[in-house]
Amino acid sequence: MTSEVLIIGGGVIGLSIARELHKLGAKRITIVEKGVCGEESSWAAAGMLGPQAEADSGGSFFDMTLASRDLYPDFAAELEAETGIDVGLDRSGTFYFAFSDEDVRALRERYEWQKKAGFPVELLTADEARRAEPFASPSVREALFFRGDWQVDNRKLLAALRKYAEINGIQIIKNTTVERLIVEGNQVVGVEVANGEIRGEQTVLATGAWTSLIKVGVADMPFKVEPVRGQIIAFHTAKQFFKHVVYTRRGYIVPRSDGRLLVGSTTEFVGFEKTTTAAAADLLREIAGEIAPSIGALSISDNWSGLRPFAADGLPVLGSIAGIEGLTIATAHYRNGILLAPLTARIVADRLIGGGDHPAFTAFGPDRFRFAVGSMS
Ligand SMILES: Cc1cc2nc3c(=O)[nH]c(=O)nc-3n(C[C@H](O)[C@H](O)[C@H](O)COP(=O)(O)OP(=O)(O)OC[C@H]3O[C@@H](n4cnc5c(N)ncnc54)[C@H](O)[C@@H]3O)c2cc1C
Known part of the structure; x- marks a missing residue:
């Protein structure tokens, strides 16, 4: 059966997107994970939610980190109500x-x-x-x-997100590495794995540090992770x-x-x-x-x-690649993926369900690397 949304990668980003999509009413959500969900970077993190402590200047990235931090109290409270897991949001400062x-x-x-x-x-x-x-x-x-920079226990957060998936019928295909995207015409229609294909109407790449190992098919990714x-x-x-x-x-x-x-x-x-x-x-x-x-x-x-x-610029890569339909990228959160998970999930899910594009997709779109200084003659 073709999934409505196929999410590749079950770290904090992929799991949060899956939850948000489910809350917005998506019915057939599948996560394909090369190992076990939540055992890579998201597990290793320190869980700091520190946009201000880390910022040397303002700008759209800073704004995005603040907006995501501000979503945390509700994100944590809702997850606890949904799963019974307290994710350890600590607001001591x-x-x-x-x-x-x-x-x-x-x-x-x-x-x-x-x-x-x-x-x-x-x-x-x-x-x-x-x-x-x-x-x-x-x-x-x-x-x-x-005062407004906090911390969360990222491992408890992952446990809560995994439980949300489990109790809400989000399918997780683990120990399965996506090797290539399947592109028909200009449309991504699924992914190739060792023993076959998995089809999806929409595909989200939330593959963290491994994103650039996936072959796209017809085109090269305009960015490298x-x-x-x-x-x-x-x-x-x-x-x-x-x-x-x-x-x-x-x-x-x-x-x-x-x-x-x-x-x-x-x-x-x-x-x-x-x-x-x-x-x-x-x-x-x-x-x-x-x-x-x-x-x-x-x-x-x-x-x-x-x-x-x-x-290359240390900033997230969010959105689609010009000329390729059915694919949304949500990766390269570098030092701030735990902090940025609730906002990333919300804007990606909104976009997939037809709610329109958040300005972050323009500021942090994958195509910004096509015309990077030095690549033009
Ligand atoms: C030491 C350290 C400290 C950090 N501290 C903080 C912090 O305090 N605050 C903060 O906000 N951030 C912190 N971070 C950053 C944060 O951990 C990352 O930005 C975040 O985890 C990225 O989430 P992700 O879901 O994209 O990646 P990951 O958690 O790495 O998840 C990606 C998933 O995709 C899967 N995958 C990859 N390729 C494929 C494929 N081809 N097929 C199927 N599955 C695939 C992987 O197995 C993995 O499970 C820290 C990171 C580290 C390493």
């Missing part, structure tokens, strides 16, 4: 610490532009920061506090050292309510290599030790890595 002259300069710049633009951000002295986080290093010079490895280490402590996410210019810590404390992350262009390295563990321990010397001295309880999907 996020700190940004400065240690050196250069850090203070960068922190002040971030503070100034966001304050001027009217976003909620507080500039704190070292004493104020340490009152809020008593285990913070005595070397903290200044801090910013972003590369894997960027990120490693994380975790400590497990009986007592919770920190209450908030803390960023620095070199990395971050994310305290979870179950006593885990995540420290991230590396940015490595090493292809599809997911092994973890001792060098990265040392670097991450140093980052933790800078934020709080008492944490840097603990023993590591766990470590892992994931492959972030990265397009």
Whole structure:
């Protein structure tokens, strides 16, 4: 039977799109996943929802991250009502610490532009920061506090999205790698897998770091997605050292309510290599030790890595390719796929159900790479 919508890739993006489509009334939704849903980048992430803490400037990408963050309270509450799974949305807020002259300069710049633009951000002295986080290093010079930057437990989020699919008849075909899109005329009509074809009226590519491995058929993709490895280490402590996410210019810590404390992350262009390295563990321990010397001295309880999907300009790739019908791309969310999942799901589902195009499809469309500087004579 032909699916109404065929979603390739069951990470946070594919699963969220499937849920949103189902809520809008789509009946035959199928996810094709090369392994098991939710075990790649989306599983490896730290779950920070930090548009403000990460932004050097405003613009359409910043706007999109804010809009998606603002969807999170409802997204989390609805998922809990639908599945019984609390996804651990923690709205305590996020700190940004400065240690050196250069850090203070960068922190002040971030503070100034966001304050001027009217976003909620507080500039704190070292004493104020340490009152809020008593285990913070005595070397903290200044801090910013972003009240509206949160975190979610991404693994619980994936569990909730998988459960939503399971209880609502969304078909998941796992352990099945899509090799090629089937294009008839200018219309994508399905996908080729090792043992045959799977047909769909609409196809969505939500294949993260692996997107460029899929052959399109008649045309080349106008963009390339590369894997960027990120490693994380975790400590497990009986007592919770920190209450908030803390960023620095070199990395971050994310305290979870179950006593885990995540420290991230590396940015490595090493292809599809997911092994973890001792060098990265040392670097991450140093980052933790800078934020709080008492944490840097603990023993590591766990470590892992994931492959972030990265397009050449570091921005998402959303929408369709000129001249190809029946195909929607939703990939290259790079460092922000957990944050951007609710908005991506909403705008992709709206588009597929005929609700029209969100401006993000223009700003982040795949065809922006066709005419990139340097490709024209
Ligand atoms: C260390 C680290 C920390 C991060 N921290 C954060 C954070 O704090 N906040 C945040 O917002 N983001 C964070 N991210 C980024 C975030 O994890 C990604 O942007 C997001 O997970 C991308 O989601 P996705 O569904 O596109 O990709 P994935 O989760 O990788 O899912 C893609 C899926 O497609 C499947 N697939 C691929 N090719 C095929 C094929 N040919 N056939 C069938 N299936 C296929 C894969 O198996 C996979 O399951 C982090 C990432 C890493 C690695």
